[in-house]
Amino acid sequence: MGRVLATLQKRGGMLAAAGAQRALLEGLPLTRRFEDALASSGLFPLRPTRLEILQINTGRRCNQTCRHCHVDAGPDRKEVMSRDVLDACLAFLERHRIPRFDITGGAPELHPDFREMVTRGAAAGARVMHRCNLTAILLPNYSDIPALLAKHRVEVIASLPYFQARETDAQRGEGVFDESIEGIRRLNALGYGRGTGLELNLVANPVGTFLPGSQPELQAMWKRELKRRFDLDFDNLFTITNMPISRYLEFLDERGKTLHYLTQLVNAYNPAAAAGVMCRNTLSVGYEGGLYDCDFNQMLELRVEGRAPQTIFEATLGALSAREIVVGQHCFGCTAGAGSSCGGAVA
Amino acid sequence: MSESTTTTSSRPAYYHEQDLAKFPDIGEGAPDLARKFFDWYGAVFAEGALTAREKSLIALAVSHAVQCPYCIDAYSKDALVKGSNIDQMTEAVHVAAAIRGGASLVHGVQMRNHVHDLGM
Numbered sequence: 203m204g205r206v207l208a209t210l211q212k213r214g215g216m217l218a219a220a221g222a223q224r225a226l227l228e229g230l231p232l233t234r235r236f237e238d239a240l241a242s243s244g245l246f247p248l249r250p251t252r253l254e255i256l257q258i259n260t261g262r263r264c265n266q267t268c269r270h271c272h273v274d275a276g277p278d279r280k281e282v283m284s285r286d287v288l289d290a291c292l293a294f295l296e297r298h299r300i301p302r303f304d305i306t307g308g309a310p311e312l313h314p315d316f317r318e319m320v321t322r323g324a325a326a327g328a329r330v331m332h333r334c335n336l337t338a339i340l341l342p343n344y345s346d347i348p349a350l351l352a353k354h355r356v357e358v359i360a361s362l363p364y365f366q367a368r369e370t371d372a373q374r375g376e377g378v379f380d381e382s383i384e385g386i387r388r389l390n391a392l393g394y395g396r397g398t399g400l401e402l403n404l405v406a407n408p409v410g411t412f413l414p415g416s417q418p419e420l421q422a423m424w425k426r427e428l429k430r431r432f433d434l435d436f437d438n439l440f441t442i443t444n445m446p447i448s449r450y451l452e453f454l455d456e457r458g459k460t461l462h463y464l465t466q467l468v469n470a471y472n473p474a475a476a477a478g479v480m481c482r483n484t485l486s487v488g489y490e491g492g493l494y495d496c497d498f499n500q501m502l503e504l505r506v507e508g509r510a511p512q513t514i515f516e517a518t519l520g521a522l523s524a525r526e527i528v529v530g531q532h533c534f535g536c537t538a539g540a541g542s543s544c545g546g547a548v549a
Numbered sequence: 550m551s552e553s554t555t556t557t558s559s560r561p562a563y564y565h566e567q568d569l570a571k572f573p574d575i576g577e578g579a580p581d582l583a584r585k586f587f588d589w590y591g592a593v594f595a596e597g598a599l600t601a602r603e604k605s606l607i608a609l610a611v612s613h614a615v616q617c618p619y620c621i622d623a624y625s626k627d628a629l630v631k632g633s634n635i636d637q638m639t640e641a642v643h644v645a646a647a648i649r650g651g652a653s654l655v656h657g658v659q660m661r662n663h664v665h666d667l668g669m
Contacts, residue, residue, distance in 0.1 A: 369634060408629070415630040419601065423632045 475541025
């Protein structure tokens with residue numbers, strides 16, 4: 203795979219539209235519907251617990267075009283969160299004292315107001331979490347970002363699907379592994395992942411069509427190999443299941459493996475994982491200000507239930523806490539095996 | 550292409566990928582034996598003195614030695630899930646191949662014994 207590919211949207215791919223993705227997923231002859239699986243676990247309709255994480259998606263801009271990206275992010279995407287939406291998100295965070303402020307993208311660093319969102323999020327008393335691709339921070343105009351993150355004690359959650367180049371580059375683009383290693387090296391130099399309280403967590407998505415293995419076992423392997431090969435350190439490894447959305451769905455579709463993959467997810471349904479899914483304690487905000495139960499629903503353009511507030515401008519905690527979480531067949535991705543969330547396994 | 554090969558390829562293949570999922574059905578014949586087998590099988594692959602990943606690589610190598618397509622499919626995937634990479638998996642297959650090749654070659658000692666016995 204080359205370093206940078208055109209996004210689905212740029213190529214005019216059949217699955218660029220959220221509606222086409224939803225139609226493909228809903229049309230699969232799976233043995234079970236997600237709603238029925240939840241019902242069998244006494245969890246349907248799925249309800250939120252306490253809101254602990256406000257996750258904002260800053261937009262689609264990214265300096266990479268990873269094969270599995272559920273956002274269809276890339277250098278040819280221009281959408282970014284507007285000033286008004288960002289202000290409304292920060293006001294909501296402050297007003298309701300949400301404990302965690304999770305910044306994702308695209309590559310959030312590429313948003314012109316990234317530095318401000320970090321600073322104001324931390325000033326609001328939230329633990330700020332930055333989902334980092336490890337390479338944007340190496341770009342000339344962004345080299346100050348690691349120090350800013352350290353100053354505000356931001357938790358860095360960074361993608362590294364494997365501890366060697368072949369697998370990582372196959373998923374994330376040619377040369378990404380070497381740059382990612384340099385990115386970790388810079389974060390380690392600031393104390394990240396080295397017992398200073400600056401938390402560096404790595405994310406490993408399977409490089410292929412299989413499900414993640416045991417998170418504790420893979421974490422031990424990643425720690426051993428990154429230390430031995432590169433003298434690098436980190437805190438935790440989060441294993442995350444690839445979601446059958448956007449470019450990963452295209453990848454499955456091209457290989458004729460969509461049904462096979464979804465069947466794996468359905469067969470691996472775990473009620474314990476279902477009880478701990480992240481949409482129960484997370485509110486996701488799109489760059490356009492729309493409210494979603496998670497970043498995956500956001501990409502499928504499935505807003506929160508119709509009776510709940512639809513945008514961050516009208517959001518109130520009370521009205522949101524009464525909603526039913528919107529689910530679909532893709533949700534089996536979060537409940538397979540040990541489960542999968544933005545914080546890794548949940549069961 | 551020989552006639553027998555042509556005849557064979559025109560029939561459905563003997564091994565079907567989807568049949569692996571039917572393995573538990575073997576219990577319909579002798580349920581007590583199947584239960585004992587699957588219990589034991591599960592215990593064998595549990596983390597012990599060897600890690601689950603090491604056991605998976607051994608299973609992958611043995612799968613090649615016994616040339617079981619189902620086992621090769623299952624343990625190729627299992628090894629990836631457990632964090633192994635294709636370099637490690639290929640080395641494991643070489644171990645199996647080396648033992649198979651070595652097992653043939655070491656019988657050459659038997660051959661040489663006979664030659665010495667029969668010769669002058």
